[in-house]
Amino acid sequence: METSLRGKYAIVGIGETEYSRGSGRSTRAMGAEALRRAMDDAGLNSDDVDGMLSYHGGDSTPSTSIMYDLGLKPNFYMDCSGGGSSTEALIGLAMGAIEAGMCDTVAVFRSMNGYSSIRIGGTGARAASGISGLDLMKRPYGLISAVQNFAFNFTKHMSEYGVKSEDLAHIKVAHSNHASNNPKALMKQRVTVQDVMDSRWIIRPVAHLLDCCLETDNATCVIVTSAERAKDLRQKPIHILGAQGRGTKPGGDFHVQHGNLGRVAGHYVGPRIFELAGVKHEDIDVTGCYDAFTYTVLLQLESYGWCKPGEGKDYVKSGVINLGGEIPNNTSGGHLCEAYTHGMNMVIENVRQLRGTIDDYCPNAANGEHTYDYSEGGCRQVKDAETSMNMGWGTPAVGSALIMRRG
Amino acid sequence: MAVYEYRGQRLDIPDNDSEYRGYFEAAGEHKLVVKKCRACGLLRGEPGPGCPWCPSLEWDWQEVTGKGTIYSYQIVAHTVIPAFRDMAPFAIVLVELDEQSGQPTPDDGLRITANLVTSDLGPEKEENVAIGKRVEVIFDDEPEGISIPQFKLSGEPPKGDTWQHSV
Numbered sequence: 330m331e332t333s334l335r336g337k338y339a340i341v342g343i344g345e346t347e348y349s350r351g352s353g354r355s356t357r358a359m360g361a362e363a364l365r366r367a368m369d370d371a372g373l374n375s376d377d378v379d380g381m382l383s384y385h386g387g388d389s390t391p392s393t394s395i396m397y398d399l400g401l402k403p404n405f406y407m408d409c410s411g412g413g414s415s416t417e418a419l420i421g422l423a424m425g426a427i428e429a430g431m432c433d434t435v436a437v438f439r440s441m442n443g444y445s446s447i448r449i450g451g452t453g454a455r456a457a458s459g460i461s462g463l464d465l466m467k468r469p470y471g472l473i474s475a476v477q478n479f480a481f482n483f484t485k486h487m488s489e490y491g492v493k494s495e496d497l498a499h500i501k502v503a504h505s506n507h508a509s510n511n512p513k514a515l516m517k518q519r520v521t522v523q524d525v526m527d528s529r530w531i532i533r534p535v536a537h538l539l540d541c542c543l544e545t546d547n548a549t550c551v552i553v554t555s556a557e558r559a560k561d562l563r564q565k566p567i568h569i570l571g572a573q574g575r576g577t578k579p580g581g582d583f584h585v586q587h588g589n590l591g592r593v594a595g596h597y598v599g600p601r602i603f604e605l606a607g608v609k610h611e612d613i614d615v616t617g618c619y620d621a622f623t624y625t626v627l628l629q630l631e632s633y634g635w636c637k638p639g640e641g642k643d644y645v646k647s648g649v650i651n652l653g654g655e656i657p658n659n660t661s662g663g664h665l666c667e668a669y670t671h672g673m674n675m676v677i678e679n680v681r682q683l684r685g686t687i688d689d690y691c692p693n694a695a696n697g698e699h700t701y702d703y704s705e706g707g708c709r710q711v712k713d714a715e716t717s718m719n720m721g722w723g724t725p726a727v728g729s730a731l732i733m734r735r736g
Numbered sequence: 737m738a739v740y741e742y743r744g745q746r747l748d749i750p751d752n753d754s755e756y757r758g759y760f761e762a763a764g765e766h767k768l769v770v771k772k773c774r775a776c777g778l779l780r781g782e783p784g785p786g787c788p789w790c791p792s793l794e795w796d797w798q799e800v801t802g803k804g805t806i807y808s809y810q811i812v813a814h815t816v817i818p819a820f821r822d823m824a825p826f827a828i829v830l831v832e833l834d835e836q837s838g839q840p841t842p843d844d845g846l847r848i849t850a851n852l853v854t855s856d857l858g859p860e861k862e863e864n865v866a867i868g869k870r871v872e873v874i875f876d877d878e879p880e881g882i883s884i885p886q887f888k889l890s891g892e893p894p895k896g897d898t899w900q901h902s903v
Contacts, residue, residue, distance in 0.1 A: 459739075459745075459746040459747070459748045460745055460746060460747050460748065461747070461748040461749070461750070461753070461756075462753070462755070462756065463755075463782070465747060465749070465756045465759075465760070466756075466782070466848065466849055467849055468745060468817075469742050469743065469745065469747065469884055470828050470849055470850055470851050471743075471812055471815055471817055471820045471823070471826065471828060471851070472810075472828050472849060473816060473817060474816055477810060477812070477828070480808075480810035480828075481807075481808040481809070481810065481830045481849075482808075484808045484809055484810060484867075484901075485807070485808040485867070487901070488808075488867050488899040529813070529814065530811075530813035530814065530825075531813060531814045532810050532811065532812060532813065532814075533810070533811035533813055533825070533862075533901060534811070534901030535810065538814075580788050582782065587788070587841075587843070587844040587845065587847070588843050588844065589843040590807075590808060592843075
C-alpha cells in the first residue's frame with residue numbers, strides 16, 4: 330500500500346456556522362460564512378485558497394456561488410453527490426488534488442438547511458416525491474427514512490448478539506454528557522438511560538426518538554494544504570496520517586440482497602486505514618463516530634475492531650467512550666446532541682482536540698487552559714490528545730475513515 | 737410511462753425502466769419473479785441489469801415460489817408518510833426466499849422487502865412478527881391495475897429458532 334503521503338498534508342483551518350433549527354438564510358450564505366471562518370482560522374486570504382470540494386444531496390449550493398462570494402479563484406473544484414462518510418473521503422481527495430498539482434490549498438465544505446428545508450428524516454418534500462427505481466422495492470411498504478434503511482441490519486445484529494435497547498441508550502448518555510460542555514451544542518441537556526427508554530418509539534426494536542440524531546441548519550468547512558505550507562500558517566497543523574473511503578462491502582448494497590447483515594463497511598475500511606496511517610488502536614486518543622443513530626456507533630466500534638462483534642453492547646457501557654475514559658468518542662456530542670452536519674462536525678471537533686483548543690466552559694479555555702473536570706458545564710478537552718480517528722458512515726455498506734495527529 | 741397510486745404515493749414506472757417494469761408486470765399476473773443470470777445461473781433479488789456474481793449482462797426473469805423466512809424486520813411506530821399514519825404500528829419484513837438460501841456463500845440469499853400482512857392485507861399484529869417465521873407471498877391488487885407483492889405468515893413450522901423483541 331502506498332504510504333508516502335502519510336503526514337505530508339494537514340488540516341490548517343476549521344469553520345462552522347451557528348448550529349440552529351431555523352437559520353433564516355440560504356445554504357449559500359451559510360457556506361460562505363463557514364469558508365470565511367475556516368480561512369480566518371487558518372490565516373489564509375482569498376488568493377490562498379485555490380481549491381474547493383463540497384458534498385451535497387441536491388440540498389446545498391454550488392462551489393461556483395461561494396467562490397464568487399469570497400473572491401476565490403480556484404484552480405480546482407468539484408461538487409460531489411454524497412452524505413455521511415463524504416467528509417473523510419473528500420479530505421483524502423483534497424490531498425490527491427494537491428498531490429496531482431492541480432491546486433495548493435483546498436476548502437472542503439458542506440452546507441445544508443437540514444431542519445428548515447430538506448429534512449434528512451424524510452418528511453416534507455422527500456415524502457411527497459414520486460417513487461421510481463430502487464425505491465419501488467421500499468417506499469410502497471413505508472420504508473423511506475434513514476433509520477428504516479438501516480433497521481434490518483440493526484434488528485438482525487440485535488437478534489444475533491442479544492443487544493438491548495438499554496445498551497444503545499448508554500451511547501446517547503455519553504454523547505449528551507459531552508454536549509453539556511459544548512456551548513455550540515443544540516441539545517446540551519444530559520439525559521439518562523431511562524430518558525432514552527421513555528422517549529417515544531420511532532422504529533422498534535432499534536430506535537427510540539433519543540436514539541436518533543438531530544436535524545440541523547448549518548455549514549461546516551475544513552481546509553487542507555501541505556504540511557510544508559502549514560508551517561507558515563496561524564494554527565498548529567494537524568497532520569493527516571491517512572484518509573480511506575468511501576469504501577464498501579462487496580457490491581455496496583445494504584446487505585439486504587446478499588452478505589452478512591451485521592458486517593458493515595468498517596470491516597473493509599478498517600484494515601486499510603490502520604495500515605495507511607501506520608498506527609494501531611492503542612495509539613488513538615480520541616475517536617469520532619458517525620452517530621446518525623446510537624446503533625451506527627455500536628456497529629462502527631465493532632467493525633473497526635475497537636471490540637469484537639457482539640461485544641459492543643458491553644464496550645459502550647464500560648465508560649471507555651466517555652470523557653475521562655480511555656478513548657472518548659464524539660466529545661462534541663456529535664450528531665445526536667451537537668448538530669447534524671453529515672459528518673463534518675466530528676472531524677472539526679477532533680482537530681480542536683489535537684490542537685488542545687476545545688471550546689468548552691473552562692474559565693480560560695480561550696487561552697488553551699483546561700481543567701479536565703468533565704462534570705456538567707465544565708471541560709471537554711482530552712488531556713494530551715495526540716492522535717484521533719474519525720469513522721464515517723454513509724450506509725451499512727458505505728464508510729470512510731480518517732486518522733490525524735497533531736504536528 | 738405508467739403512473740400508479742399506492743397508499744397515497746405515486747409510483748412512476750416508465751417504459752424504459754428495464755429493472756422494475758417486468759417485475760411489476762409479473763406481479764400483475766400474481767407471479768413473484770427475480771432475475772436469473774444466463775451465464776452462471778444464479779438468481780438475484782434486486783433486479784439490476786448485471787449479475788453481481790459473474791458479471792454477465794444477460795438475464796431472464798425467473799418465477800419463484802414466493803415462500804420464505806423472515807430474515808429481519810422493523811416495526812414502524814412512527815412514520816413520516818402521511819398515508820401510512822393510520823396503519824402504524826406496522827411491520828416491514830426482510831424475507832429470505834427459499835430459492836438459493838445460503839448460496840453462493842453461507843451469508844447470501846435472495847432477500848426482498850415487504851410488509852407482513854394478514855390474509856385481508858391489513859397489518860399483521862406486532863406480537864406475531866419474528867425472525868425465523870415462515871411466510872408466503874400475497875398480492876395486493878390495486879384498482880388501477882398494479883399489484884404489489886406482500887407477505888403473510890404461512891403457518892408452516894419456523895425455520896430454526898425464532899427471535900422477536902419483547903413487546
